Amino acid sequence: MFDLDGLRAAADLVHKVVAPTPTHAWPLLAARTGAQVFVKHENHTPTGAFKLRGGLTYIDHLLRAGAPPKGLISATRGNHGQSLAFAGRRAGLKVAIVVPEGNSIEKNAAMRAFGAELIESGRDFDAAVETATSLAQERAWHRVPSFHPELVRGVATYALELFEAVQDLDTVYVPIGLGSGICGLIHTRDLLGRKTEIVGVVAANADAYAQSFETGKLVTTASASTLADGMACRIPMEEALTMIRKGAARVVRVEEDEIKAAIRAYHEDTHNLAEGAGAAPLAALLRERDRQAGKRVGLILTGANIDRMVYAGIVT
Numbered sequence: 001m002f003d004l005d006g007l008r009a010a011a012d013l014v015h016k017v018v019a020p021t022p023t024h025a026w027p028l029l030a031a032r033t034g035a036q037v038f039v040k041h042e043n044h045t046p047t048g049a050f051k052l053r054g055g056l057t058y059i060d061h062l063l064r065a066g067a068p069p070k071g072l073i074s075a076t077r078g079n080h081g082q083s084l085a086f087a088g089r090r091a092g093l094k095v096a097i098v099v100p101e102g103n104s105i106e107k108n109a110a111m112r113a114f115g116a117e118l119i120e121s122g123r124d125f126d127a128a129v130e131t132a133t134s135l136a137q138e139r140a141w142h143r144v145p146s147f148h149p150e151l152v153r154g155v156a157t158y159a160l161e162l163f164e165a166v167q168d169l170d171t172v173y174v175p176i177g178l179g180s181g182i183c184g185l186i187h188t189r190d191l192l193g194r195k196t197e198i199v200g201v202v203a204a205n206a207d208a209y210a211q212s213f214e215t216g217k218l219v220t221t222a223s224a225s226t227l228a229d230g231m232a233c234r235i236p237m238e239e240a241l242t243m244i245r246k247g248a249a250r251v252v253r254v255e256e257d258e259i260k261a262a263i264r265a266y267h268e269d270t271h272n273l274a275e276g277a278g279a280a281p282l283a284a285l286l287r288e289r290d291r292q293a294g295k296r297v298g299l300i301l302t303g304a305n306i307d308r309m310v311y312a313g314i315v316t
Contacts, residue, residue: 010153062150096139171298179236189247206226228276231280
């Protein structure tokens with residue numbers, strides 16, 4: 001994947017654009033969970049999510065490898081697309097992003113604001129991937145995957161910041177979308193020689209990675225319907241699954257009501273906005289609070305991009 005020097009080089013690249021995000025210990029979350037809780041605030045990036053890091057490193061790698069492509073195309077539910085739009089505009093590249101029909105209104109607006117051409121196609125993320133692949137061939141543009149070693153290297157810089165900010169974490173909870181976030185966390189832990197237990201989190205209604213983790217083979221689900229759109233995956237990535245099965249302690253499923261309760265808890269205890277995927281790690285900790293009592297626990301708050309009306313319906 002990459003070595004520690006490569007990870008630190010990625011951090012240097014990212015930090016030229018984005019300052020390290022804070023890690024805070026929140027007393028009210030500690031009281032709520034019974035653990036010493038350290039929140040890594042990836043909701044504080046310019047795009048409101050951790051994916052920005054991967055877009056910066058991927059495009060830098062792409063440009064170093066040869067002549068600039070005619071344009072970039074990818075599929076997303078929003079945060080990966082914002083990352084590419086942000087980094088692509090900085091590099092002077094055209095960016096087209098395919099999202100499923102009915103995607104988040106505010107994520108769509110943000111991608112357009114960062115300069116992306118937005119294309120709505122398909123019933124879900126995996127259908128949008130098919131459209132993105134077809135359009136890339138038609139236009140002869142570069143197709144950006146949602147999981148790639150360079151994306152993982154960039155995303156892993158959040159893990160480096162976390163482990164350098166907080167020593168001796170017993171456990172870190174992290175959501176699983178297609179896997180770059182958890183794989184970056186696992187690989188960074190191993191590079192640093194830490195013993196921290198890493199727990200992946202999925203929505204019970206989108207549990208393809210949980211089923212795949214448990215059975216040891218790729219399991220595709222018929223649907224992935226969850227308010228945590230960043231975790232709405234039906235088809236796992238084999239490379240990611242291999243790393244997760246090797247390096248994660250377990251994968252925890254959380255219900256929709258638990259995700260909503262965690263969104264409310266973040267609001268009440270920290271006054272931070274958390275989208276569904278961002279709140280899922282807290283939901284998993286609350287589910288496992290007896291297991292984690294008194295321990296030092298990290299939570300990756302991966303994003304804050306939730307539509308206002310959806311958020312209002314949860315917190316009121």
